[in-house]
Amino acid sequence: xxxxxxxxxxxxxxxxxxxxxxxxLNDADMEYIxxxxxxxKAVKLQRKRKNLTQVxxxxxxxxxxxxxxxxxxxxxxxxxxxxxxxxxxxxxxRKELANAI
Amino acid sequence: xxxxxxxxxxxxxxxxxxxxxxxxLNDADMEYIxxxxxxxKAVKLQRKRKNLTQVxxxxxxxxxxxxxxxxxxxxxxxxxxxxxxxxxxxxxxRKELANAI
DNA sequence: TGACTATATGCCAGAAATGGCATAGCATGG
DNA sequence: CCATGCTATGCCATTTCTGGCATATAGTCA
Numbered sequence: 596x597x598x599x600x601x602x603x604x605x606x607x608x609x610x611x612x613x614x615x616x617x618x619x620l621n622d623a624d625m626e627y628i629x630x631x632x633x634x635x636k637a638v639k640l641q642r643k644r645k646n647l648t649q650v651x652x653x654x655x656x657x658x659x660x661x662x663x664x665x666x667x668x669x670x671x672x673x674x675x676x677x678x679x680x681x682x683x684x685x686x687x688x689r690k691e692l693a694n695a696i
Numbered sequence: 697x698x699x700x701x702x703x704x705x706x707x708x709x710x711x712x713x714x715x716x717x718x719x720x721l722n723d724a725d726m727e728y729i730x731x732x733x734x735x736x737k738a739v740k741l742q743r744k745r746k747n748l749t750q751v752x753x754x755x756x757x758x759x760x761x762x763x764x765x766x767x768x769x770x771x772x773x774x775x776x777x778x779x780x781x782x783x784x785x786x787x788x789x790r791k792e793l794a795n796a797i
Numbered sequence: 798t799g800a801c802t803a804t805a806t807g808c809c810a811g812a813a814a815t816g817g818c819a820t821a822g823c824a825t826g827g
Numbered sequence: 828c829c830a831t832g833c834t835a836t837g838c839c840a841t842t843t844c845t846g847g848c849a850t851a852t853a854g855t856c857a
Contacts, residue, residue, distance in 0.1 A: 623784035630790055648833060659816055664835050672814060675776045683724035689731055693794040760846055765805050
């Protein structure tokens with residue numbers, strides 16, 4: 596956003612800022628969220644690469660298709676632990692994990 | 697263990713194998729555990745580097761000293777999510793996280 | 798020795814994540 | 828059009844994790 600537009604908006608009573616500011620996220624929160632997002636993308640990518648369905652992956656890691664869907668969609672009820680279990684079930688190594696982050 | 701000793705043990709009725717086999721861990725489990733362990737080590741290292749006490753780190757990440765102790769000791773009731781929060785609270789970046797894994 | 802600081806361990810009520818199920822959406826091919 | 832295969836979403840009982848507190852242990856210094 597250029598300074599001009601910003602001025603006009605603020606003159607009209609708008610608060611201008613980033614999403615991060617709006618949500619009161621600090622750097623640690625941001626890193627955490629971005630890491631999680633990167634991991635979910637890695638899961639989807641690896642699963643597709645192996646031509647597995649969500650059901651198949653779910654069986655591998657002894658969970659349900661709905662959980663796998665939520666993992667890949669970045670559902671907030673999914674922990675990093677579960678995402679890692681998915682990645683490793685897909686045969687990822689620690690090195691590959693590190694690259695994905 | 698050399699083949700000789702193995703034979704002698706088995707002749708005497710012992711089962712010979714790795715810890716991994718004994719605990720029925722597959723490769724995915726192993727990678728997961730090792731990753732978690734690497735992360736806990738990174739937390740301890742970074743905290744020491746910054747000369748923080750467990751209490752100080754606990755305040756940073758809005759948890760308790762006992763949790764921090766458990767993180768660093770690899771307590772099984774600690775999730776990877778919490779470990780990551782600790783690392784990021786210590787100012788680690790995603791890149792540093794990747795290196796730690 | 799005793800006081801002090803840091804870390805470790807046990808416990809538990811409350812909070813969050815999980816698996817499982819149902820079902821809805823959405824392509825693609827017949 | 829309807830099947831069929833795959834993915835998405837909602838719900839909820841059970842399981843797991845968390846924060847907080849108490850207390851124990853270990854190290855250091857006076």
